[in-house]
Amino acid sequence: MKKTFKIIAALLGLLLVVVLIIPLLFNPDDYKGEVEQLVKEATGRELAINDEIELSLFPWIGIRVGEVELGSAPHLANEQFARIESAEIKLRLLPLLTQRLEVGTVKLHGLRLDLTVAPDGTTNWDDLTTAPQPAPTTQGDSETSADSTAASSGVTLAALAIGGLHVDDAEVSYTDHGSDLHYAVRQLSLKTGPLSLGAPLEVAFSSQFEASQPAISGTLELQTSIQVDLHNERYRFNATTLAATLNGATLPGGTTTLDLVAEIDLDMRQQSAALSSFELESYGLTLSGALDVNQLQGEPTFNGNLHLAEFNPGTVMPALDIELPETADATALSRMQLAFAVDGSLDQYRLHQLMVKVDESHIDGDVQLVMGDASLPAVKYALTIDQIDADRYLPPPVADEENAPAAAPATGQVTPASPAMAGAAATTLPLETLRELDLNGTLNIGKLKFSGLHLSEIRTEMDASAGVIRLHPLSAELYQGQYRGDLRLDVRGDHPKIALNESLKQIHVGPLLKDYMGEEKVRGVGNVQAKLTASGETPDMIISTLNGEVKLEFVDGAIKDVNIVQMVREAQARLKGEPVPPASTELQDTDFAEMMATLNITNGVVKNRDLSIKSPYLRVAGEGQASLVNESIDYLAKVVISKTEQGQGGAELDSLRGLTLPVRIGGTFDKPQFKLELGDLLKAEADKALAREKAKLKAKLEQQKAEEKAALEQKLAAEKERLKREAKDKLKELFNR
Secondary structure, three states: OHHHHHHHHHHHHHHHHHHHHHHHHOOHHHHHHHHHHHHHHHHOOOEEEOOOEEEEOOOEEEEEEOOEEEEOOHHHOOOEEEEEOEEEEEEEOHHHHHOOEEEEEEEEEOOEEEEEEOOOOOEOOHHHOOOOOOOOOOHHHHHHHHHHHHHHHHHHHHOEEEEEEEEEEEEEEEEEOOOOEEEEEEEEEEEEOOEEOOOOEEEEEEEEEEEEOOEEEEEEEEEEEEEEEOOOOEEEEEEEEEEEEEEOOOOHHHEEEEEEEEEEEEEOOOOEEEEEEEEEEEOOEEEEEEEEEEOOOOOOEEEEEEEEEEEOHHHHHHHOOOOOOOOOOOOOOOOEEEEEEEEEEOOEEEEEEEEEEEOOEEEEEEEEEEOOOOOOOEEEEEEEEEEEEHHHHOOOOOOOOOOOOOOOOOOOOOOOOOHHHHHHHOOOOOHHHHHHOOEEEEEEEEEEEEOOEEEEEEEEEEEEEOOEEEEEEEEEEEOOEEEEEEEEEEOOOOOOEEEEEEEEEEEEHHHHHHHHHOOOOEEEEEEEEEEEEEEOOOHHHHHHOOEEEEEEEEEEEEEOOOOHHHHHHHHHHHHHOOOOOOOOOOOOOEEEEEEEEEEEEEOOEEEEEEEEEEOOOEEEEEEEEEEOOOOEEEEEEEEEEOOOOOOOOHHHHHHHOOOEEEEEEEEEOOOEEEEEOHHHHHHHHHHHHHHHHHHHHHHHHHHHHHHHHHHHHHHHHHHHHHHHHHHHHHHHHHHHO
């Protein structure tokens, strides 16, 4: 015990001597010149210690130095390289006696560091990074030396404790004269907690920065807690927060803020990084999730889960300088949300478990993208949409200035656009983009509303590559019937070529036309088969080059607001010279049991020669044409009254049975006009009346001739009888003499 006390007393005495006597005998300023010369010899650069060096010994061995400058390489003598306004480092004295190195807070104030790259690629720090060549050793000596060094370093590092690092008012600039790049960090502040192996390191960092390419500036604040495992080369950043403000003309809106919260695990031995529990906020968007990255120094691969919280595109997109299209429904594009799992590399990646919400629509599926030499990636997809009202997202209908409709109620309900409006809203096909498409996938939609039409159970499959795009098979359920289709688009030539092969079966056409055009012009259950081709990149070009055939079959229907019975009654009255009867308030349509027609289309002109409409009292045939280009109609229907007395008004038309009534259909698609052509009908009736009169006259003449002949014959017979009597009387007289 006494021995231990003597040792402690001796150590305290030694410390007292060091503290009291060494400062009297040792002046660190006396060695400034030697230090400057050593730096000169080692680096070839000038070191200038412009202020006094202060020394302290207890309880810390400390050195504080004022302004120090390190010049540039000799060939860049006129350029500034590095300067500090002051620096301070302290070592705790007593732990040195137990081979422990305890360093106080290292302080660095007013650092100025200018890094430059010359036009020829040389830098002003090349001479400082030349590593000394190690002395040659044998393999055995190398292993021994390495083990010895590792062991020594391990002991030193294990016994090392640093109270922290404080850097304030620092500036670092980087200028590349060859590429005209300039980056600068100003008002840099870095503060750490105690540095000790096995314990987390608390770090707080802040700075201002600016860059020339892109031209951007801002502020940055970072806080984190770092766990370092040097043996396994693993670094974990816990509770990391990053807050930044960015300013620049290239940024949407010119300025933005960015806030990040994350846990980061960096494993350099495994070449991996894990970003977990992160949340990034900017421009009103919040992205969260987890992401793992592997092969950091090779071709990185990644996988993770990302979630973009619900936001309002109507406010977020304009903030990003993205102009949203004007929509028919002002409430459209007001809610959006996105989530997906991702895995792959920078060359190809897959988004699976995809979930997108847009307003009331939910989209689920899988998308794979492969980046190649083309400007667009190759895409494979399998997507499902539960329901979507596409009319909400179409451009608003163009109001007719002369006959503008009343303003739509502000309830989100959309008035269906007419085909003309839809055509006007269409734009030129993006041929270059279409030629670059490499798509393969399926899209299923539970319910769809488009141009007023209601479809369900939609199935589409697309294959697009090398300028040829095919949608097949296409199928949908609509209006109690089915749609099947095959669409091809070939954009390899100067003008795209389109081919359609479509069919509609058992479609209730009345509700369909009601939804599409706003009124039921035809009712009935129908089948439609269409095979069409066209070419061109604009709607007008496509319509004007449309060719092909369409077959129509309808049963149990009616032509709405076309009262052929009334037309027949009017014709009957005019033929009789009677007043035209008033139109019936009950019978405004023309019923039919069957309607069939074949439409032959040539360059946008539709011709028909085999119209056949059958009803219990009428038979209608017709021929004519309609122009899809100017939406005009020129058609002549021929109505024949049937012999039956059953059906719509049939009993009243007995006198016109067998009579052909021509009905001329003209006008436009929106406003068709129907007119009974009485001219030919009256001429035919006049010809019939004349023939009847001729027959009567002929019969009268023949009767008159017969009567005259009979009278003449009777007269001749009487004369003959008279002559016979006279002759007989003369003979009697002659013989009686």
